[in-house]
Amino acid sequence: MKKTFPLHKIYFSIVFLCFSALFFAQQKPSDTANISIRKDYALPNPTRYEAFYDVKTGMYYLYPKIGNTVTGAPIVLTPKEYSTYTLNNSLKDYYQQKAFGGNLYKEDKKEAEKKGLIQSVTIKNKIFETIFG
Numbered sequence: 001m002k003k004t005f006p007l008h009k010i011y012f013s014i015v016f017l018c019f020s021a022l023f024f025a026q027q028k029p030s031d032t033a034n035i036s037i038r039k040d041y042a043l044p045n046p047t048r049y050e051a052f053y054d055v056k057t058g059m060y061y062l063y064p065k066i067g068n069t070v071t072g073a074p075i076v077l078t079p080k081e082y083s084t085y086t087l088n089n090s091l092k093d094y095y096q097q098k099a100f101g102g103n104l105y106k107e108d109k110k111e112a113e114k115k116g117l118i119q120s121v122t123i124k125n126k127i128f129e130t131i132f133g
Contacts, residue, residue, distance in 0.1 A: 046067075047064050047065070047066055047071065048065055048066075049062040049063065049064055049075070050065050051063075051082070058078075058079065059076050059077065059078060059079075060076070060077040060078075060081075060082040061074040061075070061076055061077075062074055062075040062076075062077060062085075
């Protein structure tokens, strides 16, 4: 008598393997879930411009420098262009200072904590001392 292998056992084993792969799939460890990876690797531009005024021509020369080394040809500006350039730079610096502005408040707060909430007033007057002690 010939024994046949029951087909339902094959189906059961295939279904079991599929579902076990779903349940035991690789998962992220919980300790790495809070790690943030920085994706912005841009460095600030180290180039600064140093201005010189030429009295003979009445023009401003902006030399690009990195450290103490001149790195390129100068940019020549008229006095009006130079005033616009300095205005734009001062506005940019002002708004950057305001954007990171908690720093000024924090410094004032630290000074206030050192001095106390009410600043002390010294008055060198004998009449005032006799009245108020």
